[in-house]
Amino acid sequence: MTEVLQVLDQQLPSYSPSRSPPSYTPQALAGEATLAQTSRFHSISTSHPTGTFTKHVGEISITLSEQDQDVDIPSYGRHGVLSGNINLDPSIKVEDIIEVVFKVEGRIKLTISSSNTVSKTIKVINEQYDLWSCKASHFDLSGSTTACPMNIPFSTVLPTTFKFKDGDREFPLPPSYEVNFTGMPGLYAKCTYAICGIVKIHGSLWDHKKIVSTPFIYRPRTHPRQPIVTTSFLSSVKSLPEEWFQATSLLKPRPGTNPSLGSLNVNFFLPAVRTFGLRDSIPYHIQISGSISSLKEFHSNVQYNLDSESLSSSPLRSRSNNLTLTMSVSLRRQVRVDVKSQSVRKGSLIGTGTLNAVAPPIELDPTLHSLQEMTLDWEGTVRCRPEICVGHFDARNLSATDFLMFSIQPKTTHRVFDPLQIIVPISLVTDTWVEH
Structure with missing residues (x-):
């Protein structure tokens, strides 16, 4: 048996390590042609x-x-x-x-x-x-x-x-x-x-x-699992309700103010996917509904688009100095660090949204009964600041999470309504979803 093994060993060719495999490229080279291709999301750099x-x-x-x-x-x-x-x-x-x-x-x-x-x-x-x-x-x-x-x-x-x-x-x-x-x-x-x-x-x-x-x-790259809905909220909410995520809250009058004022229903809508690319413009829609008397009080005291280029389109600009409520939408990031039983969370503003009243204009007819119900609508978009280049991640001791925040904040102690915040967690990823 030993002799057979020795003979086989002598017949084996000498071994030398093989060369490294050639670099791969998805692009067809000269003399090559693509016979079939699976569609995929559009990346930042093709x-x-x-x-x-x-x-x-x-x-x-x-x-x-x-x-x-x-x-x-x-x-x-x-x-x-x-x-x-x-x-x-x-x-x-x-x-x-x-x-x-x-x-x-x-x-x-x-x-x-x-x-x-x-x-x-x-x-x-x-x-x-x-x-x-x-x-x-x-x-x-x-x-x-x-x-x-x-x-x-x-x-x-x-x-x-x-x-x-x-x-x-x-x-x-x-x-x-x-x-x-x-x-x-x-x-x-x-x-x-x-x-x-x-x-x-x-x-x-x-x-x-x-x-x-x-x-x-x-820089690990990720893309949303589906695209952002492209049609406006009012034109698609009835036909495609599953495309929108809804968060609700109540805007309550401050105790001790006008007893005839009631709470207002606040609805904050954004695309149901809730995963967006860092360079996506994220759309949202706001509906505030309630009695005419409460909406009149709210409308007469609110201002918005304070930092937006579209401020000139706001009908409230000329009287903003006398208003006591600020309505805004912002994109925020929270960073958490855990070290040796200590935990610290810090938040930062990474995007400021716009707000524009949806037609018809916000004009409350004085002949309407104060107890009648009415709805006011706003829409807008928000986008990450250009310097933000990393999406959300979780590495146990270090994490970065993102959320959209809709806020109504009183400016003075003589406020009529209490503060309100609606916070919706979202995921920011590196790439935009675009179908070929």
């Missing part, structure tokens, strides 16, 4: 990057493929393929190289500033790959031992999730992100990612390392 990014540090450099031309920082999305080469300068003595290592690192740094300031660093990626080692046998076709090559390729896929040491639940890998809220307590959070090439060299006295590293942006 072009496939073909450029390279190179970072030099001393005698070594790292080159990353499939990057946009002339970028300052490389970037990757979900399931991103980190591929490229670690390049050695000819001045390096390759016979002295002990090993070449490629590392991928991701960290979340969290700080809560208070009377008892606490900080924490969470590793979400800590992967290391040995690309070349003198301990491993490397032979050329003649059977001679080879030195470390001048260009060492690498290729790996970014993970999409991570786990904490104290649990089994997986969390999505958070995007590159940084936020800083001052005050007491203060809140600071930063998600960073980096690629690192390490060359270990044998010296006459001791071994030393040459390191080249570069940060990269991780």
Whole structure:
């Protein structure tokens, strides 16, 4: 039996590692044709990057493929393929190289500033790959031992999730992100990612390392599961009621005011999908209904579109200085940080909406009976500020959540109505849904 195995072993061809697979592109190349294609959502960038990014540090450099031309920082999305080469300068003595290592690192740094300031660093990626080692046998076709090559390729896929040491639940890998809220307590959070090439060299006295590293942006892309309804609320609510989400509340008169005033029913409508791209204009509709007497009191004291370019279209602009109610719609984000049994939440304004009265104009007929019911309507849109480039995410100790808020706020202590807020959670994602 031993003799048979020896004969078979002698007949086997010598093995050499295969070359890396070619880069994939969804675009047809010269001489190719697309026979079938599945429709999908329209992404922010339809072009496939073909450029390279190179970072030099001393005698070594790292080159990353499939990057946009002339970028300052490389970037990757979900399931991103980190591929490229670690390049050695000819001045390096390759016979002295002990090993070449490629590392991928991701960290979340969290700080809560208070009377008892606490900080924490969470590793979400800590992967290391040995690309070349003198301990491993490397032979050329003649059977001679080879030195470390001048260009060492690498290729790996970014993970999409991570786990904490104290649990089994997986969390999505958070995007590159940084936020800083001052005050007491203060809140600071930063998600960073980096690629690192390490060359270990044998010296006459001791071994030393040459390191080249570069940060990269991780931006996982997501799109809504369906498009935003394109028709107005009043023209579609009866035929397509499932396309609209409704939140309701009561605008109550302040106790001790005019006893003839009753509460007003407030309805806040927005698209039922409640998932929107960062560059989407989010439509909404507001209906306030009740007795004529209560609506007259409300109408005579409310102002809106204070920060909107369409302020000139508001019929209330000329008398805004005497009004005691402010009606607004805003897009807000809440960031939560948990560090060592401390939890802090901070909110910020990331978009200001418009409000426009829906025809017919708001003119209350003085001949109508004060107890009759009537409905007033407004519509508008809100959009994220341009600097917002990260959607919602949850990484346990750090999360960012978004919501729309409709608000009616009194301006003075001599108010007729109590304050009102309607808060609707939404999800902001990177891409807009557009069907081909």
